[in-house]
Amino acid sequence: MTDRGQATRRPPRAPMPRRRRKRWAAAAGVATCWALLLAMTGSVVAGTAFLLFLLALGAGCVVALRAMGVGAAHPWIQRVRSRPWRDGQEVLQLGLRHLPDVFVITPGGSLLAPNSVELRLNPREFGSLCELMDISLVNASASEVYQEQAAACGARFARPGAAEVWVTGDPSVPAGRYQLRQARPLDTASAFQPVRDSQLVPAGGWPYAHDGHTRGEPASAGTVVTGLPTVADRGQPPVPALRLITGDCVAETRMPGARAGRGEVELVLPGVPTVSREHARFTYADGQWWVTNLGRNGLTLNGVPLVGQRPVRDGDSIRWGSKADAPVSRVEVG
Known part of the structure; x- marks a missing residue:
């Protein structure tokens, strides 16, 4: 007979996305300000009016x-985003707590964890970390934490083998901050042999990214490693290119999990108000591309409002927003 505790145990849940955490933090901040204004003014109407005035003033700024x-990308904003009072250990601990942010949700609802993750720190924090301990020990400890978090969230790894976390320095990371990326570390590059008729080409200006044109295999194994959260046999075709053609703007990717929007994303769209900074996410599974809405303004696929996750095919049209003047992208696959 199945144990009652095991029968009633809830399945592990996916970690809350970073975007949703920010929204909850903003909502908590607004609620706290409203409570303080209510205590200062002693009137619900006066406190609410003062709060609305402050919000309007902030939006105007x-x-x-x-x-x-x-x-x-402005230097002023970069200085505001920096946290110079944090040392290397504090930034490392903060980054390790958010390792589940790199998990990918498949169309079936399961979690997929990449085997190689790169945790980027500012060179100042990275240097102070190297002075305290050997970086190989830091990488080994971070890898153990990553495996424990994957097990706690019920995520499966993209390919067989041990999961690895590589801590590196990057001048583009503000002081006191960190960046998490899926990557194939440079330290393991010598262990891979290039596949015939393939060429290693950086994608998107990031030297560790994978553009879908390359495949490699370990010298002692037969599994093809792409560096992305997908597993492919030697005879399986590569991920087809996905292109979004919006007027004169063309964005292309082969990376499953790519985001589209007007912010710092893989598929950059025109910077108009109806397009969110992160408006949609494109994943590749079961031999086709899928799209999921992430923006507040919504999107329509072939004239139908998108709800949940839907497949996209060559020739489909995506309208970025519900307004009639919202930009429309034509989808090309292959």
Whole structure:
């Protein structure tokens, strides 16, 4: 007979996406400010009116800064985003807690964990970390934490073999911050032999990214390693290219899990108000591409509002927003 505790145990849940965590944090901040204003004014109407005034003032400042060309890549914003009071150990611990952010949700609802993850730190924090301990020990400890988190979340790894986390330094990372990416570390590059008629080409300006044109295999194994959260046999065709043609703008990717929007994403769309910073996510599974809405403005696939996850095919049209003047992209596959 099955144990009652095992029968009633809930299945592991996927970690909350980073975007959703930010929204909850913003909602908590607004609620806290409203409570403080209510305590200061002693009136619900006055506290609410003052809160709305502060929100309108903040929105006006954001619009004015964008009109002046002050965006996410501006040096002012980079200095604001930095956390110089954090040392290397604090940033490392923060990054390890958020390792599940790299998990990919498949169309079937299961979690897929990449075998190789790169945790990037600012060179200052990375240097201070190397002064305290050997970086190989840091990588080994981080890999153990990653495997424990994958087991706790019920995620399966993309390919056989041990999971690895590589801690590196990157000047583009602000002080006190970190970046998580799926990667094939440089340390293991010598262990891979290039497949015939293939060529290693960086994608998107990131030297560890995989553009879908290359495949490699370990010298002592027969499994093809792509560095992405997919597993392919030697005879299986590569992931077809996905192109979004929006007027004169063309965005292309072969990376499953690629995001589309006007922010720092893999598929960059025109920077119009109806397009969110992260508007959609494209995954490749069961031999076809799938799209999931991430934006607040919604999107339509072939004129039908997108709900959940739907397959996209060559010739489909995607409207980025519900308004009639929202941009429309034509999908090309292959």
